Amino acid sequence: MTGIRFRKRVSAAFSLEADFSLGAGVTALVGPAGAGKTLLLELVAGLATPDEGRILLNDAILFDGQARVDLPPAERGCGYVSQADSLLPHRTLRQNLEFAAQRFARLDRHRRVAEAIEHFTLSDAAGLRPADAGASARLRCSIARALIGAPELLLVDDAGLDVDLFEAIRAHFRGPILMAARDLDLACAVAAEMALIGGGRIVQRGAPRQVLDQPATLDAARLAGYQNVWQATIATLDRAANLTRLEFPGFALSVEYLPGHLRGDRVSVVIRAAAVRPRRADAPAAPNVVPAELVRTVERTQSVRMEFAGPIVAELSISEFASLREQKTWSLELPAAGLRVIP
Amino acid sequence: MTVDWSPLWLSLRVALMVSLVALVAAPWPAWWLARRHWPVAALLARFLSLVPAVIVAALAMPASGWPVAVTAGLLRAVPYTLAKCRAAFQRLDPGLVKAARMAGASDWRIFRAVALPLSGAAALAAAADVFAETMLEVAVALAISGRMTAAPGAAIALTALAGCALRQWLRSAGSPFAAEQAPR
Incomplete structure (x- = not known):
């Protein structure tokens, strides 16, 4: 199973608590800025450490507070697309992909980079630095970079994706996707499951239609867009x-x-x-x-x-x-x- | 009458050695400190940067020989360069470091491949600062001991000025490092 249960105290005013399992499809975390979506993804990716809890990915323990297991990010089998594309500005898109694939042997690395460039139609922009490439090419490169290590789980942080790009990801990656979104429409279009998150708590979870049409609490209704x-x-x-x-x-x-x-x-x-x-x-x-x-x-x-x-x-x-x-x-x-x- | 240029050679030698050693020694510890949020480290760095100028000047008296002068210069230069580098590394986009960690890059590799290319100009600028300052410090020590004449003094001032100009250029938009520093 793939499950997430953890608690992380950030300040006296804000702590994040989550306890849910992930299905095979896309799970959308929907909530306003400051709800804790990015932190949740970073905790799963290993870029931040929970105070307590346990993270399982396909039955492998990524983090266990009691057993003191805390795998480093690169060993977790997670791909991560951050909110702002964080491509190295002094390297070309191709070099960025090569950097992301550094832990693979040379031949394997070249094959992965070539495949990623082809799949995400980056051949025209591969020689450009991020500042010279278009926003769309940068986004595709960020996604290609996240997928280059063939992860078991893809984490996407509200990066400005659209339905077309999601289909391109789906053609290349069959595993579960955990996506943070501010846009209810995108979540509705691509997600099999939706979790409304506000103030560091997941207030409601379920099929998107059900969550949007049947909010169980006032918080859920507000997050689901009831004005x-x-x-x-x-x-x-x-x-x-x-x-x-x-x-x-x-x-x-x-x-x-x-x-x-x-x-x-x-x-x-x-x-x-x-x-x-x-x-x-x-x-x-x-x-x-x-x-x-x-x-x-x-x-x-x-x-x-x-x-x-x-x-x-x-x-x-x-x-x-x-x-x-x-x-x-x-x-x-x-x-x-x-x-x-x-x- | 021949001019005694030895004060110029002495200040140049001391200033170059101090700035080079500081440039080599400071960035890695600075990176290491920038990654950790230790109040004690910041406190220590601040305290080290307060070494009184009088002590440095006294040690730098040419009577004691240039290795002592270099040591004295380093006493100030290393904490200064370290603080400048640390500040520059802390301004680095944390997203880039996270992306490198996702790729499995080690601390050393992130330092080499991300921090130095993007913030290395700050280290170079600090070293240029150190060079100019040490030039002048040694010159003042020599002047106090009465070994300085006008010609080498002017040459030292000009060299220090060149160091300042180098620093300005490194931090300016026209330098080859400007593209890396520019926030997107």
């Missing part, structure tokens, strides 16, 4: 009618019957900005419609973000916004399907 978080009281619980009525300061919403709750319970309710639907004044009546006062609109590349008093944030496409922008008074539909109730 609207409100507190509510359960006013009605009706099992027969499959209905729960949630009271907020100033309005009320209905959702499906919530088992395991009592009337009067305080709960958190979250909804994505894209699920909130601003309505035309003349639209037919519907459940879960609340009046709202528009505070400001923020234009984005593909959408418009509307901020209402409350605060309630809605995000809609540019064409939707164009059809609504003449409105004087606003009401918002909060569809029950988009609402998530968190105990």
Whole structure:
């Protein structure tokens, strides 16, 4: 098995704790800057030492705090792509790859470097120093360098990868990948498993769709990109009618019957900005419609973000916004399907 | 009347030896110290750099012979060069060192292949500093002992100035080391 369980205290205010096993595919660690993603990867790679715990890679012990096992980075069988491409600036891309393959005998080294250059289409840039090569070539070279020792686990630190590059990696490397990402979309596209990390703790783990759609805690909801978080009281619980009525300061919403709750319970309710639907004044009546006062609109590349008093944030496409922008008074539909109730 | 050039040769010999020995001796311990976060090491380096100039000047009196003068010069030059190198190595991008460790490079190999090419200019600049300073120090000691005349004195000042210019050039954007130092 491949498993990670460790604790590392960095300062009085921040410590990292993790305990999870890695599947064969891509595991994405998703969280904001400062959540501990980079530290976690460095602890696995052996570039930092945990205070206690144990790291297993395919049943081999890489680190064991009690048994005092702490393999050096090069003996761990991990490839590491760092966040900023850390290619040696005074060497060409080819020399960087040769440096990374230094522990192999000469012929083997030349073969590995030639294969890496071919596979990651670096032949044009191989003779250039990093400063003269393009950003894309540098990134491909960083990946090629991480894979040159045929690692058993690839660690990727939010290096600006895209789906195409991931496919190139996959064609060359079949092992598990542990990837730190700030971008939920990339994680969603390539990961088999997603772990939300915040403040040095993994708050939720699972299939990306499940983690994104069913956040278990408020922290998980925030990390999963739910922009609207409100507190509510359960006013009605009706099992027969499959209905729960949630009271907020100033309005009320209905959702499906919530088992395991009592009337009067305080709960958190979250909804994505894209699920909130601003309505035309003349639209037919519907459940879960609340009046709202528009505070400001923020234009984005593909959408418009509307901020209402409350605060309630809605995000809609540019064409939707164009059809609504003449409105004087606003009401918002909060569809029950988009609402998530968190105990 | 012939000019006695011996003060110039003496200062040149002492200054060259001191700066070369410092250049060879300081970088590796500096690298070793830069990799470790010992408050004691920083304290010791600071203390060694405080060797009073009077002691050095007294030792450097030419009456005691040039090996003593070189020893006196090293007393100041080695801690100085070490501190400069250590600071330069600490400014090195830690990502480069991590990448080298992932590749299985030893401490010595990282020093040779990463630290020296990228921060070696700082060591050279420190050595040029040391050269200029030692030139002047020996000259002052000779002047105090009354063995200095105007011509060698001027030559010494010019040589020291050349040392300073070398240092400036090493740290400037035009030097061959500038590309390595430039942050990306």
